[in-house]
Amino acid sequence: MALLRVASNCYPCLLDRAKFECDMLFTRDEDKKAAVEELLDFMAGNKGGVPALMGTEREFIIKRRSGKADPYRELKEESNRVARDLLPQAEEFYEQSPDKIEALIRIASAANSMEFGVKGHDFDNATFGRAFAGTLRESLHADMDELKRRLQSFDKIFYLTDNCGEVIFDLFVIERLEEMGKRVVVGSKSEPIINDVTAQELKSFSEVDVIPTGNVVGTVLEHLSEEASLLLNDSEWLILSKGMGNFETMTEFDQRLKGRLIYILRAKCEPVAAKLAVPRGSLVARAV
DSSP states (O other), X not given: OOXXXXXXXXXXXXXXXXXXXXXXXXXXXXXXXXXXXXXXXXHHTSTTOOHHHHHHHHHHHHHHHHTOSOTTHHHHHHHHHHHHHHHHHHHHHHHHOSOHHHHHHHHHHHHTTOOSSOTTXXXXXXXXXXXXXXXXXXXXXXXXXXXXXXXXXXXXXEEEOOBTTHHHHHXXXXXXXXXXXXXXXXXXXXXXXXXXXBHXXXXXXXXXXXXXXXXXXXXXXXXXXXXXHHHHTOTTEEEEEESHHHHHHHTTTGGGGTTXXXXXXXXXXXXXXXXXXXXXXXXXEEEO
């Protein structure tokens, strides 16, 4: 799949999230304006880049200007609490589903709804609970036969996480995969970036085998730890890649992973939806 480059509607989305974060962190309008103007200068000098990496620079700007190493800390903790309250719904959905593999993929993709500040994607921790049950039953764009074949044929899975909140459901999925006899290693961020879960955070409330994957939005080869790079390039490992940031960045090299990569996400923005040839907002599980 060809690398996903910034589209015209990526720019307002990047700025909308910057405004969302500035409103969360700054009280003075001049501080908000300065941060947004620095981002504008960066975008003007980096035309045609990868949206996730432009978003990474936005995060670096706002973290530096705010002095907050983890601007989303409170929202991430709240998202985890919301997800834990909703987890019984996912467990019940799984138990009642005749197709367990499809149920797990639906849970993993529906959980990717837990994302803040994406233009056109309405999400709020306080209201997600009312929508979650319906989300699990939405149309899923997936070649389920191929997904099942891959999950059956690989004994080792490298599971690349995305957001806090969402990761509570990922842990449920991982437990079920381990019950099927799979060895699962989780890849999470090496330090805070947007609302993504970090390896350190995951270790604080889970006993999964987790390794750091870098400090940028998405998965970028030159930022990977040596251990993560080894797993990514080992033909014995199936890669389950969660979220839009991973999709945006991994399109640069996903042909190297052909036959052992599955993207799982909600296509929350138009450029990603267009790249996947699905309606915006769709649940997607795409085998590469």
